[in-house]
Amino acid sequence: MPTLSVDRVHKAYGDTKAVHDVSFSAAPGRILGLLGPNGAGKTSTLRMITHITQPDSGAVRYDERPVGPWSQRRMGYLPEERGLYPDLRVKEQLVYLGQLKGLSADAATERVHHWLERFEALDWVDKKTEELSKGMQQKVQFIATLLHDPQLLIFDEPFSGLDPINSDVLRDIILELRRTDRTILFASHRMEQVEQLCDDICLMANGQVVLKGDLREVKQRFGTNTVIVRFDGSDAFIDDLESEGAVRVHARSAHRAEMRLLNDTPARRVLQAALDTVDELHHFERTEPPLSEIFVEVVGEANAAQAAAS
Numbered sequence: 624m625p626t627l628s629v630d631r632v633h634k635a636y637g638d639t640k641a642v643h644d645v646s647f648s649a650a651p652g653r654i655l656g657l658l659g660p661n662g663a664g665k666t667s668t669l670r671m672i673t674h675i676t677q678p679d680s681g682a683v684r685y686d687e688r689p690v691g692p693w694s695q696r697r698m699g700y701l702p703e704e705r706g707l708y709p710d711l712r713v714k715e716q717l718v719y720l721g722q723l724k725g726l727s728a729d730a731a732t733e734r735v736h737h738w739l740e741r742f743e744a745l746d747w748v749d750k751k752t753e754e755l756s757k758g759m760q761q762k763v764q765f766i767a768t769l770l771h772d773p774q775l776l777i778f779d780e781p782f783s784g785l786d787p788i789n790s791d792v793l794r795d796i797i798l799e800l801r802r803t804d805r806t807i808l809f810a811s812h813r814m815e816q817v818e819q820l821c822d823d824i825c826l827m828a829n830g831q832v833v834l835k836g837d838l839r840e841v842k843q844r845f846g847t848n849t850v851i852v853r854f855d856g857s858d859a860f861i862d863d864l865e866s867e868g869a870v871r872v873h874a875r876s877a878h879r880a881e882m883r884l885l886n887d888t889p890a891r892r893v894l895q896a897a898l899d900t901v902d903e904l905h906h907f908e909r910t911e912p913p914l915s916e917i918f919v920e921v922v923g924e925a926n927a928a929q930a931a932a933s
């Protein structure tokens with residue numbers, strides 16, 4: 624089964640080291656999430672994988688061969704900047720793009736129909752791109768990346784501009800592609816999507832990989848130091864726990880709180896404080912931290928290390 628491997632890749636633009644000694648691999652039937660704050664080097668990395676740019680040093684290989692025009696034919700790439708022709712109608716646009724990727728007009732037409740139906744978008748087949756909303760254009764662009772049935776799929780922020788219903792449709796399609804042994808790599812800032820979809824993650828900061836691996840293993844490494852409480856009644860116990868330094872609150876609403884245990888505080892201490900204050904306790908759970916917290920912690924450490932070194 625062909626694997627994608629990024630091996631000690633460097634890329635600079637003038638004085639900016641956009642990508643510095645980055646290595647990771649992506650396997651068929653798995654989804655890899657490439658994460659990182661703005662400017663971390665994600666798009667620069669994806670552009671080298673898709674052979675739009677070349678590394679200054681290091682190598683990107685697919686199926687054990689350096690990537691090149693040959694691998695572009697086996698990949699589907701959804702770039703961050705979308706590029707559709709505003710004047711063309713959806714169907715002619717997609718059939719044309721399918722033909723550019725080597726399909727016959729008949730095969731392209733058949734696949735366009737299939738994917739428009741799958742994306743619940745058959746109604747817009749004769750609309751001009753400029754008449755479509757941003758989310759509709761996003762779906763059309765997504766279909767364009769799938770038309771030639773690529774083995775390797777690279778998506779830069781695939782969920783941007785999609786409402787929750789369409790995000791679910793897209794998520795289901797990505798999972799379907801995973802079941803047919805495609806290799807899928809996507810860059811995203813949406814941690815909840817990453818948690819739902821990814822088998823593996825690679826977190827970048829300042830052009831470097833700061834955390835990578837199987838998502839479940841990565842989370843286990845951070846330990847079950849997080850407590851989730853759902854309740855009715857007063858939430859004053861949360862302020863008390865926080866002010867005594869027992870917890871740090873990650874997320875909080877009127878009836879739910881998610882917090883990190885600090886200074887070896889036992890989960891029992893939080894449970895007792897809640898029981899003493901709330902009217903009704905619906906849920907209490909000790910668990911691993913959410914990916915968003917891991918992101919904040921690891922990127923914060925990487926930034927601090929870089930500031931100390933400079």
Ligand SMILES: Nc1ncnc2c1ncn2[C@@H]1O[C@H](COP(=O)(O)OP(=O)(O)OP(=O)(O)O)[C@@H](O)[C@H]1O
Pocket residue numbers: 636639640641659660661662663664665666667668
């Ligand atoms: N064509 C270019 N010319 C000069 N600098 C560039 C170019 N492309 C990217 N950079 C710089 O390289 C660094 C990494 O940018 P990149 O777009 O790869 O980050 P990113 O992780 O994709 O960010 P975002 O989440 O904001 O999309 C940034 O400092 C950026 O300014």
